[in-house]
Amino acid sequence: MSRMSQNSPPADGSRTTDDSTVAAEQEQLLPQLVAHLREHRSKLREEWVGRIRDAHLLEAMTQQEMAAETTSVYDNYVEVLETGSVEALQHYARDLSERIIPRGVETHEVVGIVLLLRDVLARSLFEKYQRDFSLLNRILDAYEPAANRIANTVAVSFVDERERVIRQQQDSIRELSTPVLPVRERLLILPIIGVLDSERARQLTEQLLAGIRTHRAKVVVIDITGAPDVDTTVANHLVQTVDASRLMGASVIITGLSPTIAQTLVDLGVDLSKIHTMGDLQGGLEEAERLLGYHVTRKDGATTT
Amino acid sequence: MSSGPALVSILRQGSFLIASVHTALDDSEMLRFRGDLIDQIGRYRARGVIIDVAALDVLDSFGFNTLRSIAEMARLRGAETVIVGIQPDLALAMVQLGMGTGSVSTALDLEEGLDFLHARLSAPPDRLGRRG
Numbered sequence: 276m277s278r279m280s281q282n283s284p285p286a287d288g289s290r291t292t293d294d295s296t297v298a299a300e301q302e303q304l305l306p307q308l309v310a311h312l313r314e315h316r317s318k319l320r321e322e323w324v325g326r327i328r329d330a331h332l333l334e335a336m337t338q339q340e341m342a343a344e345t346t347s348v349y350d351n352y353v354e355v356l357e358t359g360s361v362e363a364l365q366h367y368a369r370d371l372s373e374r375i376i377p378r379g380v381e382t383h384e385v386v387g388i389v390l391l392l393r394d395v396l397a398r399s400l401f402e403k404y405q406r407d408f409s410l411l412n413r414i415l416d417a418y419e420p421a422a423n424r425i426a427n428t429v430a431v432s433f434v435d436e437r438e439r440v441i442r443q444q445q446d447s448i449r450e451l452s453t454p455v456l457p458v459r460e461r462l463l464i465l466p467i468i469g470v471l472d473s474e475r476a477r478q479l480t481e482q483l484l485a486g487i488r489t490h491r492a493k494v495v496v497i498d499i500t501g502a503p504d505v506d507t508t509v510a511n512h513l514v515q516t517v518d519a520s521r522l523m524g525a526s527v528i529i530t531g532l533s534p535t536i537a538q539t540l541v542d543l544g545v546d547l548s549k550i551h552t553m554g555d556l557q558g559g560l561e562e563a564e565r566l567l568g569y570h571v572t573r574k575d576g577a578t579t580t
Numbered sequence: 581m582s583s584g585p586a587l588v589s590i591l592r593q594g595s596f597l598i599a600s601v602h603t604a605l606d607d608s609e610m611l612r613f614r615g616d617l618i619d620q621i622g623r624y625r626a627r628g629v630i631i632d633v634a635a636l637d638v639l640d641s642f643g644f645n646t647l648r649s650i651a652e653m654a655r656l657r658g659a660e661t662v663i664v665g666i667q668p669d670l671a672l673a674m675v676q677l678g679m680g681t682g683s684v685s686t687a688l689d690l691e692e693g694l695d696f697l698h699a700r701l702s703a704p705p706d707r708l709g710r711r712g
Binding site (some may be wrong): 421481484485487488491492495515518519520522523524525532 | 663664666667668669670671672674675676686687688689692694696
């Protein structure tokens with residue numbers, strides 16, 4: 276609105292008309308405005324694309340995609356100005372987000388292009404109505420709230436869509452994150468890949484205890500080679516997991532503690548004295564086989580255990 | 581367990597006593613169970629005790645401490661104790677309450693518990709059976 280106050284003549288009589296007249300007037304102004312934007316569609320669109328390119332936005336898109344998307348965004352934009360209904364735009368924005376999010380388009384780019392379009396159109400309105408300030412003011416009164424609503428809707432839809440994608444990915448990570456695998460009779464391995472947060476650690480414990488019950492396991496090897504880091508909460512959770520497994524009669528061997536994790540655990544002062552650890556998964560499996568009384572021999576007689 | 585349905589059954593199996601807890605016990609029932617069990621260890625000259633808690637889905641700290649004291653008392657009277665059948669949820673709840681395993685032996689189920697005791701007392705079952 277600041278732009279308007281700069282441009283308004285100081286004694287503008289038309290601004291003081293009562294609200295109902297203004298509303299009625301705006302209803303007539305909007306179609307006029309929409310007609311103007313439709314008429315200069317290709318010129319304005321090209322200007323917009325030029326501004327997008329200058330601002331280095333949406334560089335992940337090819338020329339053709341850019342042309343197609345900007346055309347439909349433009350049409351949607353004008354349509355929303357005309358009808359005042361943002362629902363269609365919401366759908367479109369969600370579709371668009373679904374297409375561009377996997378290509379790494381960021382929130383600031385999406386908001387940026389919508390604001391650029393708003394700016395381009397406002398400038399063209401200035402140009403057209405610059406001779407009549409009071410009309411320009413009324414046109415902008417009609418245009419700005421609608422344009423703000425559009426920018427808002429697009430940004431919110433984009434962020435919603437992104438959050439939906441993130442939630443979906445979290446769910447799928449959670450589903451495949453903690454397999455409990457029987458390797459030999461009464462021996463389970465539990466490879467942990469990826470970041471362990473406390474939610475995952477809790478789930479891991481549950482699945483492990485259930486697995487011990489189902490497979491009647493005596494020894495469990497938890498391999499954390501694939502876990503980049505642990506914190507105090509997770510380390511304590513691991514200790515609890517080991518204790519709980521012991522209550523169910525299974526001994527736990529933890530393998531693959533990376534130098535970083537080993538240092539973290541020592542620095543944090545987590546009490547790991549009761550935990551049986553081995554350097555790598557191979558060592559862990561050999562130890563587990565020894566505990567279970569397996570003796571692995573090669574056909575040529577060389578022993579591996 | 582004199583009145584009502586048995587809350588705990590204590591069975592003799594060779595030189596072992598197998599105590600199955602059928603339902604959650606309150607404090608006085610727990611203490612009576614402890615008394616009965618320790619008493620029978622002496623009477624039957626048991627070498628091993630198995631406490632089966634598979635039917636329990638909750639166990640408070642008093643209950644767990646009592647089980648631990650049973651293990652201690654049984655050891656003083658010459659019997660090895662193993663607790664079997666701790667359910668996953670119960671195991672998790674116990675460690676979260678800080679009731680670690682400590683000195684008490686645990687095993688997955690009754691069968692495992694028997695194997696454990698046989699191994700611990702390092703004698704074939706039939707010989708122990710005769711002796712009991």
